[in-house]
Amino acid sequence: MEIKLTLNGERIVQDIEPDLLLIDFVRKNGCYSVKRGCDTSNCGLCTVLLNDKPVLSCSVLAMRANGAKVVTLEGLQEEAKPLATFIASQGAEQCGFCNPGFMMNTLALLKENPHPSDDDIKEFLAGNLCRCSGYEGQLRGIKNYLNYLEEKGNE
Template identity: 65%
Template sequence: MEVKIKLNGKTVVDDIPADMLLIDFVRAHGCKSVKRGCETSACGLCTVMLDDVPVLSCSTLVARADGRSVCTLEGLQAEASEFVGFIADQGAEQCGFCNPGFVMNTIALLRENPDPTDDEILAYLSGNLCRCSGYVGQLRGIRAFLDEKHGKEVERG
């Protein structure tokens, strides 16, 4: 079947098998930030934005994205660069495997709620699995980013 998808701002037309998953499609088109982690829709490593809503690409058929917009971390570098340094400063990127999923969900969170509480951050990121550092470093990094953005004194790294 033929699909037409706007991937990171560029129109991609491709002939795909009807059962192809979105994770395989975006990776085949050079989006290597999207990772396969659990194969059970439980880890968040495969998160992409489908029409600006975070979805798990490992459990989404490409056919659902036909005629729609898909954005991966490769397409959100400018927005992500604002806060990834804060996460790194907190030592939360130990192996880095889970970072793209965390970043994608943090972008979605901050678009939806520009000033979340710590509990709201943890709740939003609860679908992301980090095997190295857990969520404390990510929370500290996001909180430091938000504090600096709101003019509060922040101690970095």
């Protein structure tokens, strides 16, 4: 079956198998930030934006994205660089495996709610599994990033 979608700004038309998962489709198309971690939709490592909303690509058939816009971390490099720096400054990137999911969900949260409370951040990131850091470093990094954006906006 044929799928047509926009992946990180590039129009793609491909023949795919009907049971192909979105995670496998985006990885086949060079988006290696999207990772397989649990295969049970519990870890957040496979998060992509589907029409600007975060979804777990391991639990979505690729065909569900037909006609849609899919964005991975590769498509958000400029936007994600400062956030990655703030997360790293807090020691929250220890192994780095979970960072793409955290960054995708944080960027999606900020599009939806540019001034989130700590509880808003925790709720939005609840589905992201980190086995190394205990989440406090990520939370501090995100809050520092929000302060940076606020200061930048006041310039």
